[in-house]
Amino acid sequence: MEPLVDCVIEDARWEGPGLESLSLRAASAVLVALGLPQSGFTLCVMGCDDARISVLNAEFRGKPAPTNVLSWPSEELSEEGPGAEPARPLPGEAGEPWSLGDIAISFDTCLREAEAAGKPFADHVTHLVVHGVLHLLGYDHIDDADAELMEKHEVAILATLGVDDPY
Template sequence: MEPLVDCVIEDARWEGLGLEPLALRAASAVLAALGLPEQGFTLCVMGCDDARISVLNAEFRGKPVPTNVLSWPSELLAEGTPGVVPALPLAGDAAEPWSLGDIAISYDACAREAEAAGKPLADHVTHLVVHGVLHLLGYDHVDDADAALMEKHEVATLATLGVDDPY
């Protein structure tokens, strides 16, 4: 059986923070909050730095600057109507789990933002992984109704993890 989260560490600072257990805890909490089973899904989280995420941001979003987190869903689940909950995917089985997609997260951006906000780095990273997993599941923040729905799920999920409301 494949693990829920496969971590690819490109920057050793992520090892010291414990990205893999943080990402697993965050992804598991999102699935539980949405009533989805942990078994039957998988996703990949890449821990990188600003240089790497800048390249990815330029390539996929046309913005050659660092950002905190990027996500690539394996299937577009977003709803066309603003504020409507996306259709949730069906889980695969233990032998063939369904891939939710990939997330890249920059240590540099996360550390800067956490310091500026006066919050623990681990809490900020947990929030950004929750945010990324919700993107993989079709949530977005393109318009106000979608942003409100996504933020509601972020805040509720983070509360189950003992992380303060980031908004």
């Protein structure tokens, strides 16, 4: 069986904090909280720097600036109505996991944000991976009702991991 998280490290600084283990822990917690099975899904998390994420942000969002995390879902799961729970993905057949999508996370921006907020770096990274996985599962924060729903899930999931409410 393929692992839940495939981690691609483009910036060696991600080796120290253990992006792969933080990502696996965060992604697993999201699946458990949403009642999804731990097997049958995969996702890719790329640890990069501000230069790389700026290029990705410009290419995919038209914003040529660094950001903390970007996500690309494999399938659109969001619902039409504001504040509605997204559709639940079905895990792949035995031996063929279904890809939730890809996440990119910038070391530089994460470090700046964690230091500015006085948060442990690992907690901030965990929050951003939870945030990214929720995006892969159809959650967003485009309008207030959607943001409220997504933040509610983030806070509850992070609490199960011993991470303080980031809001």
